[in-house]
Amino acid sequence: MLRVGVVGVGMMGQHHVRVYSELAREGKVELVGIADANFERAKELAKKYGTVPYGDYRELAKENLDAVDVAVPTSLHKDVALEFISHGTSVLVEKPIADTIENARAIIQAAEEAGVTLMVGHIERFNPAVLRLKDLISEGELGKLVTISAKRVGPMATRIRDVGIIVDLGVHDIDVISYLFGEPIKTVYARAGNVVHPAGVEDHALITLGFEDGTGIVETNWLTPHKTRTLTVVGTGGIAYLNYIEQSLKLYNSDWIKEAKIQKREPLRNELEHFIECVKAGKKPIVDGRAGLHALRVALLAQKSARTGKVMEVRE
Structure with a gap:
């Protein structure tokens, strides 16, 4: 065992x-x-x-x-x-x-x-709604992806933070958006600031992610009085609305509205079971060290972009 x-x-x-x-x-x-x-x-x-x-x-x-x-x-x-x-x-x-x-x-x-085995705990990759959305994108339900926008906002939690909101929360959607596009991020531009935290520790940010032929947008803050965790995917064949918390997913096109059947399950349990399976079988994790490094690199470049006002190229 x-x-x-x-x-x-x-x-x-x-x-x-x-x-x-x-x-x-x-x-x-x-x-x-x-x-x-x-x-x-x-x-x-x-x-x-x-x-x-x-x-x-x-x-x-x-x-x-x-x-x-x-x-x-x-x-x-x-x-x-x-x-x-x-x-x-x-x-x-x-x-x-x-x-x-x-x-x-x-x-x-x-x-x-x-x-x-080295795995990075990007828990939203194991959210059943995200997994179902990835399958539908792969099946061509939305056509070619154009934009993916995420909103991850809410009140400041009581836990101690040693990083700003981009690295603490924004990195979730940076990783998920790259995963859904199926390619690494090419450029990043961000605006950020601090209202509650001391200088140098941002508590709100708007991040734009550039892909080969598409765009990602992440809105995140610790200032909103209620928690929101949503994702909107626009493709040439339709649009999808995902709610991370409710684990719900709806798809719209010009002819119909569909709600995906999703078997709700705790993402953390999915994540830890996957880790155990990878260790036992010697398999490569879904989120390995390289994927974790890419998400961190983009998050840190987003912070730099917010400080300098410049678009940053993501070079591995």
Whole structure:
């Protein structure tokens, strides 16, 4: 049985622990332990989910794990990931893959050299509505894609942030839009600012993504009093409206309106099951290190564009 652990049990990490505990009850994994610098928090969750708490992730790394889930603040991704990779452990690291391009490359290189699985937790790729939309696009239901626009707005959460909204939230739709177009992003232009956060940490942004023959738009902020997570896809053959939260998808053309049948399921569970499957079978994840690096690169260039007012070319 696959031996897994979780590092970081804050707002997002606690849900990872919950899902792994469910998978453990089903006999799919063994949840060996969880680690957090807040040891009291680790003990609390360990007691709740029947596992072992650690105050230092380095101690958990010594437990001969097959896989680890890294859900610590972005600035710590590199150090934690490299520690586990050095022990031959496969790693799922929450999005974004790292805080800098250099750190992301270091994680990717270490995983490749160690021969372990590296996956980046871009959870919206595992949203059933997104998966269904991708199938419909591939089947030609919308014709040739022209524009994809996303709105990801809502109130500021209480969790501590070490990055601005473009890297924290905008990166979700940067990745999804690239995935739906089926190609890397060529250019990026952004306008951003800060109302609540200190200078240099943007809390609202409008991002334009240029493709070979199409455009993506991402609107995101921490200022809207209610949460909205939507995506609109315009093609030569119709238009699709997706709601991430409701996991709903409607398609319109000049003759009909269709609502896609979607079997609703928790995206996080889909994601973690995929990670486990990849580790067991030695398969390449849907969102590997290179995909995570591309999304991070575009997000960082969007920040630079917002500072300089220039369109940035995305060079790999």
